[in-house]
């Protein structure tokens with residue numbers, strides 16, 4: 382099972398909290414310092430840290446939704 | 453606005469008891485507050501809603517209907533503000549919307565964690581130099597003057613790209629700005645001298661750019677016409693002012709906490725990897741921006757069940773939300789192992805959340821680790837109750853911290 386994460390670069394203010402929380406998933410663009418995703422569908426094992434990043438983002442630019450592979 | 457008898461409201465900013473710098477609000481003030489969102493009387497006239505719960509402060513600071521522009525009529529002013537001047541053109545901390553985003557986004561890449569790592573060796577050098585200088589002056593020494601104050605201003609020097617030959621000039625004038633004994637005219641003069649230096653350096657970097665913030669903004673923004681030179685100078689001054697007193701007071705108060713809890717100072721000496729967690733808890737526990745963050749409502753909004761009307765002022769009381777028991781169990785306890793410490797809002801929240809936080813964290817971490825390592829016998833010369841405080845400054849701190857070793 383994996384989870385889908387989306388980021389909104391329009392909202393991002395480059396605080397870097399997400400990168401500090403989970404470098405495997407989040408990074409900042411070298412040119413503008415705004416967020417980008419290394420992995421759009423991180424494994425379920427990272428859920429707790431992804432949710433921490435969602436909570437710490439000061440502008441609500443990160444969303445995580447559950448995606449089940451089973452239909 | 454309904455008629456309110458302002459004289460009966462609790463006077464704000466609150467200050468803590470004189471004998472304990474770690475308590476942000478006196479219990480007598482807490483008792484007078486009318487619920488988690490209550491009215492307080494402001495120091496320069498008028499009143500504002502004080503927002504105290506963690507969840508409500510988060511909601512407020514993320515709400516698009518509140519302005520940071522302290523020059524708008526009705527803004528809940530907490531500190532005396534200078535008349536609007538031309539040299540305020542880069543102070544995006546007081547701007548809203550597009551104007552704020554335009555300038556902040558020119559700096560976000562500079563403060564990325566990976567770029568801060570590049571200047572970390574310079575921070576280490578600065579910290580070690582200041583500590584060894586303090587040692588050579590001999591005990592007792594004032595840790596505020598010899599260590600807490602010079603480290604952040606030197607760090608801003610490195611960040612901006614102030615050359616070695618101008619360091620003394622920069623340090624001297626930064627010190628005057630932060631000195632509680634400086635009069636308004638002296639501060640004005642020191643600010644002018646620093647702005648003059650930054651303008652001169654920026655011009656020099658136009659033809660001889662180096663690997664620093666001023667050079668990059670000059671070449672990438674000013675030369676192509678995206679940024680005016682006065683905006684660049686004013687932004688650089690904002691970085692100095694916003695990054696100096698805050699970080700200096702955090703270093704000083706953190707040292708005081710560790711002197712009061714020698715077991716944590718010893719633990720840090722044994723295991724420097726404890727530093728990042730300890731720094732988060734210190735940021736929460738100390739919350740140096742004690743007067744909180746003022747905002748003006750531009751539209752009607754509901755915060756914490758209270759309707760705030762357009763035109764009313766609010767203050768996000770960071771020090772109280774960082775002690776909200778709903779989020780931080782036993783909030784009055786300093787606990788470096790606290791799991792939820794990172795949820796503090798000592799750097800604010802929302803669009804204006806501190807852009808300098810990766811730098812501030814690096815400075816605090818390096819400063820505390822080296823202090824613990826190099827001064828194993830560090831002791832305070834003064835009882836906690838007698839350490840002189842600076843309660844009414846923009847950021848809270850101690851005026852001096854005499855130590856011996």
Ligand code: HEM
Pocket residue numbers: 520544545546556608690691692694695696698699702740741745798799800801803804805806807808809811812
């Ligand atoms: C421990 C030290 C620090 C603390 C506690 C702190 C705290 C804060 C807070 C609470 C805000 C939000 C203000 C608001 O929302 O109105 C802020 C904004 C800001 N800080 Fe810091 N700060 C620290 C260090 C630094 C450093 C080292 C720098 C840069 C060198 C810096 C530069 C800024 C700037 C430029 C802003 C304005 C951001 C914006 O408006 O978008 N700060 N800081």
Ligand code: SF4
Pocket residue numbers: 388392393394395396397398399400415416437438439440441442443
């Ligand atoms: S935490 Fe939010 S604002 Fe900060 S860099 Fe990540 S996405 Fe951007």
